[in-house]
Every structure is written in C-alpha cells, then in structure tokens.
C-alpha cells in the first residue's frame with residue numbers, strides 16, 4: 521500500500537514528506553487510515569538520536585487514531601469503519617510470561633516499538649504515526665470508545681497509558697494522596713486520571729506559575745519545590761508521586777515528601793539522573809521506581825476509563841507541515857498541552 525508521512529533523514533535534519541509503502545496485509549493485520557497523530561516528547565528524543573543511532577529515514581509517532589479501511593482474513597475483532605488506535609508497540613512474542621500476563625511492554629524477547637525497529641516477521645523497519653496509513657496486527661490495535669473525541673484521543677495512547685499504569689499498579693483510589701511532578705503532556709494526564717480515580721492530587725512545580733492550570737485540571741493546587749517552608753510542611757504527605765520531568769534531575773528533594781512506604785515513579789526521564797541520597801529511602805522505606813507505558817489490555821482500559829469519565833488530553837491541533845515548528849517549541853520545554861496533527865491534509869501521490 522502506497523502511503524506518505526513525515527520522516528527525519530538524519531538526526532539534525534527537519535522532517536520532510538516521505539513517500540513509502542506499507543506492507544500487504546497478513547491474515548491477522550488491520551489497515552488503518554490515520555486521522556490524528558499525537559506528538560510525544562520521545563519522538564523528539566528518538567529523531568534527534570538522543571537514545572542512540574536510528575534507522576533513518578524514520579517516520580516517528582506512536583499516538584495514533586484512525587479508521588479501519590481493510591482487515592486480514594483472520595481478523596476477528598475489527599471491521600472496516602471502526603474507530604481504532606495504535607500506541608507505542610505493534611508486536612511482541614505473545615508467548616512469554618509477560619505477554620501472557622498482558623504486560624507486552626516487558627516482553628522477554630522485546631516488544632516491537634511502533635517506529636524505528638525491525639518487524640518480527642520480515643525485518644523491515646517499523647514506521648510510525650506521522651503518516652497517512654499504518655498496518656498493525658490485530659492484537660496491538662485498540663478500540664476507541666464512541667464517547668471520546670477522535671481529535672483529542674491520540675495522546676491517551678502514550679501519555680495516558682504511561683501515567684494510568686503506575687496509578688493502577690500502585691493502587692490509587694478514593695482518598696489516595698498523589699503528587700505529580702511537571703505539568704506537561706504526561707503530567708496533565710496524570711492529574712486528570714488520578715483526580716478521576718478519586719485521589720487528592722497536588723502538582724509539584726518549580727514555582728506557583730501554573731497554579732490556575734493545575735486547579736482547572738482538578739488538582740488541589742501547586743507545591744513549589746523552591747518554597748523551602750512549604751516543602752518542609754509537606755513531609756510524608758504523599759502515597760505516590762508520578763515524576764514526569766523529561767530531563768536529568770534530582771529526586772532527593774522530592775523523596776521526603778513520600779509517606780512511609782510511599783513510591784516515586786519515574787516516567788519522564790529515560791537516561792541518567794542526578795546522584796541520589798539514600799537517607800529518605802532508608803528512613804521511611806520509601807521507593808524510587810520506574811514504569812514503561814502499559815500493556816495492551818491496560819491501554820484499552822485507559823481508553824475506556826477516559827471514555828467513561830469524559831477525560832480528554834489538552835490538545836493543540838496542527839497540520840503535518842507544522843511538525844518541525846512543534847518540535848522546536850517542545851525542545852524549549854514547558855508546554856502544558858499535546859500537539860496533535862490532523863492528518864487530513866496529507867495526500868498520497870499518484
């Protein structure tokens with residue numbers, strides 16, 4: 521199938537239109553016309569080569585929503601016309617203990633990321649959602665509930681599941697005390713989801729600048745990490761802290777805010793962190809943990825949860841030809857919405 525997307529051809533270049541082929545459908549494949557594609561911070565890191573060399577040309581994107589246009593002969597759960605999504609992975613072994621327990625992101629032989637990785641069957645490099653079409657095996661296709669606005673649903677596939685999974689893993693419920701560090705793409709979803717689970721949510725930020733934004737999302741307010749008195753007063757006042765900061769930073773300042781047995785979960789920075797101090801961990805059996813997206817079953821759960829609770833990511837809709845500008849803005853940091861591309865203006869040649 522002929523398609524078109526926006527690809528990076530090396531780590532310094534801007535993304536440009538790129539015409540390429542999607543594979544012919546296998547029996548268990550679903551072909552999707554992509555309607556909206558979210559822009560994730562990890563797209564930026566990957567394209568820039570921050571996480572290692574890439575198989576350019578590379579079409580990024582793993583927050584994908586669209587409509588089914590064709591299905592393989594063995595596909596059971598989807599039909600032409602269905603509203604569907606694809607997230608951060610498109611395949612896994614389906615046989616190991618992790619795959620069997622619906623944690624394909626931790627597949628023992630490695631899941632296949634949506635872009636930049638060899639396909640398990642034919643070895644071709646996967647290409648992501650900054651494109652007009654995608655072909656994905658049925659097991660990695662998600663159903664988008666009717667109650668969700670398609671134009672705003674895409675970021676749930678990465679930012680949503682990345683924050684939903686640790687909230688579920690650490691048992692957030694009515695009355696849980698949750699802190700969220702950072703109010704960007706991940707952080708604002710963490711706040712909305714935790715609030716909908718009944719938690720009491722506080723945003724941790726360098727200053728009170730985003731207090732109004734935080735309250736609008738349902739948080740009780742902001743705890744400014746630069747306010748020494750307020751930080752001291754907040755000692756041992758959180759059960760769980762979701763740390764969405766996407767750069768190297770120090771968790772030692774936040775650790776004392778956890779109650780005994782509390783956990784700080786890193787979901788933003790993938791790479792080195794500042795040296796940390798073990799004292800607050802030891803003195804309060806506190807934990808620092810990490811978490812990677814979530815399994816397919818849990819991704820369907822977060823989509824359904826957002827559908828039930830009318831939760832939509834804060835989105836700014838742009839055209840695909842504005843993608844490089846969006847990357848520039850994101851590289852400077854500090855945006856509290858997600859850029860989502862409306863793919864309707866992208867046309868396949870010939």
Ligand SMILES: [Zn+2]
Nearest residue numbers: 560562678679
């Ligand atoms: Zn992502």
Ligand SMILES: [Zn+2]
Nearest residue numbers: 613616619627
């Ligand atoms: Zn596996």
